Amino acid sequence: MQASPALERAAELVALAVNARLQSGGAAMLPLEAADRQAWRPNCAVANCYASGAVGMAAHSDRMTALGPCPIIASLSLGATRCFRLHRTQRVDLWEGAGGTGSGSPHDTAVAAGADVVRVDLQLAHNQLLVMWPPTQETWKHEVTKTSxxxxxxxxxxxxxxxLTFRRMKPGWEHRVPTCRCGRPAVMKAHVPKQPIQQQQPTRQLRYYYACESDGRTKASCGFFVDVPHVATLA
Ligand SMILES: O=C(O)CCC(=O)C(=O)O
Ligand SMILES: [Fe+2]
Structure with missing residues (x-):
């Protein structure tokens, strides 16, 4: 779908903010693809509308199937202020300054508050830009909490x-998606260890797999599973 001129302009401004952080060296230690380090350009946006406090979004990590591993996702809030909650699912061994202060990276907040922080609440106000630097999608879930x-x-x-979340679909990634035994395109996910977060050794390498996307209503899945031969190594 063709973006409106207003959305194109918003994407430009968001890219300027993300690239300013990249070029200042604030994201130097993050697992980023070379192309992203030179200049990040979003090529799609997802819009959500929360009509009241009764509307939220359940905890999830964003689909990486078409974005590829370690995506940058920049999230622009407009209108009422709502709580954006992050839950850590995996401990990673990142240099403490990765992402840069004030970038909205949960790593910054978790490092500032202590290594065992597993939940971070951010109040996202009108016009605020939150950048989910990699590996946020691999190591945290996020949600918009409902409130009364x-x-x-x-x-x-x-x-x-x-x-509005601005994302970059990486050329090539959507074409290598295998079809599961149900005949649907598989989804790419990151491996997450099963142990409780406090008992985990920090991870230095992120691994991925393709799996059957279970039917949202019946939860039926054919059990299709294949490892992705791509490893993201953390600094
Ligand atoms: O509304 C938000 O801040 C989050 C939206 C979101 O997580 C998504 O679109 O995947
Ligand atoms: Fe999301």
Whole structure:
């Protein structure tokens, strides 16, 4: 679908902010593809509308199937202020400055608060840009919590919050997606260890696999599973 001129302009401004951080060296130790280090350009956006505090988004990590491993995802909040909650699923061994202070990276917040932090709540206000630097999708889940408590309304949208996440589909990744035994395109996920977070040794390498996307309604899955021959090594 063709982006509107306003969305194109928003994408440009978001890319400027992300590239300023990349070029200042703030993301030097993050697992980023060479192309992303030179200049990050989003080529798609996902829009969400939260009409009231009764509408949220359940904990998830964003699909990497078409984005490839270690994507940068830049999330622009518009309208009412809502809580964005991150849950850590995997400990990683990253240099403490990775991502740069104030980037919105949960690693920064977790490092500042102590290595065992497993949950971070951020109040995302109108016009705020949160950058989910890699490996956020591999090592954290995120959600927009529902709330029945008062929250900061916006002068024009009231209780409604809009969110735009800017992403870059990496050429090649969507073409290598295998078909599972149900005949559907498989989804790419990161391996996450099963032990509780406090008992985990920090991970230095991230591994991926393709799996059957179980049917959302029946949860039926053919059990298809194949390792992806791509390893992201952390600094
Ligand atoms: O609304 C938000 O801040 C998050 C949206 C989100 O996680 C998504 O679109 O995948
Ligand atoms: Fe998401």
């Amino acid at each position: 408590k008062p929250f900061t309304l916006h002068k024009r949208s009231g209780a409604t919050r809009f969110n």
